[in-house]
Amino acid sequence: MNEDDVTAPDRLRWWLSLLETTEADELDCEAVFDLLENAVEAVNAGEDIAQLFPAVALHLHHCPSCQDLFDTLVALAGSPTA
């Protein structure tokens, strides 16, 4: 009777269900737009948005107009403003 034997698989199942939810509940353009600024900052900081904002990365994959906007913002944020 070890409690860890019960909780560990439960945690794994919960974690997996979280991943499934993220994939199923794809963000719409408006929600992505709210996160885009953070995602742009992350990219320019050398972070991987697929890891930090998986839902955003997923949407960008499917939505050319948001991808386009994202690319533009990354380019703007990345270029030094002197």
Ligand SMILES: [Zn+2]
């Ligand atoms: Zn979109």
